Amino acid sequence: MLQVLQFIIYMALYSFSLNRLAFFSSVVFFFILLSLKIKTRPQLLRIFTEGEREERESASHSSPLCKAQN
Numbered sequence: 001m002l003q004v005l006q007f008i009i010y011m012a013l014y015s016f017s018l019n020r021l022a023f024f025s026s027v028v029f030f031f032i033l034l035s036l037k038i039k040t041r042p043q044l045l046r047i048f049t050e051g052e053r054e055e056r057e058s059a060s061h062s063s064p065l066c067k068a069q070n
Contacts, residue, residue, distance in 0.1 A: 008033070 012026045 004033075 008026065008030050012023055012030070
């Protein structure tokens with residue numbers, strides 16, 4: 001994520017040296033990208049927490065089995 005931001009900043013500075021229209025279009029593109037990141041973050045967070053929950057459930061199911069084997 002940080003590398004993407006650095007790339008966009010470098011491209012914005014480079015395009016600003018070329019012309020101002022390209023600079024403003026890159027700023028608009030940056031805000032569109034940022035809004036997409038904000039929209040997809042809750043979905044990614046939900047997927048991550050569901051995966052974490054499945055790992056915990058599988059760990060809790062396997063621990064009594066290990067105790068029974070010992």
